Amino acid sequence: MPVETLRARCEVDGCEWCDRSDLPCRYCGGTGQWRPERPRRDAAGVIGWIRVLEQCRMCGGTGREHNPL
Ligand SMILES: [Zn+2]
Numbered sequence: 001m002p003v004e005t006l007r008a009r010c011e012v013d014g015c016e017w018c019d020r021s022d023l024p025c026r027y028c029g030g031t032g033q034w035r036p037e038r039p040r041r042d043a044a045g046v047i048g049w050i051r052v053l054e055q056c057r058m059c060g061g062t063g064r065e066h067n068p069l
């Protein structure tokens, strides 16, 4: 599922990482998105790789550092 904008907060209530803005997420570089590759088999049975766009799981799509989550 594509993500167009950064989320204001992750899904953790009262998350203290969301209250600070000094550190960008080290996994997505502050974009809140990451682009992993997924294996996919085409009609001929050949397995290829496709790029998908996902919300960064490490920061909950906020683009802020959340380690340890
Ligand atoms: Zn948070």
Ligand SMILES: [Zn+2]
Binding pocket: 025, 026, 027, 028, 029, 030, 031, 032, 033, 056, 057, 058, 059, 060, 061, 062, 063, 064
């Ligand atoms: Zn991130």
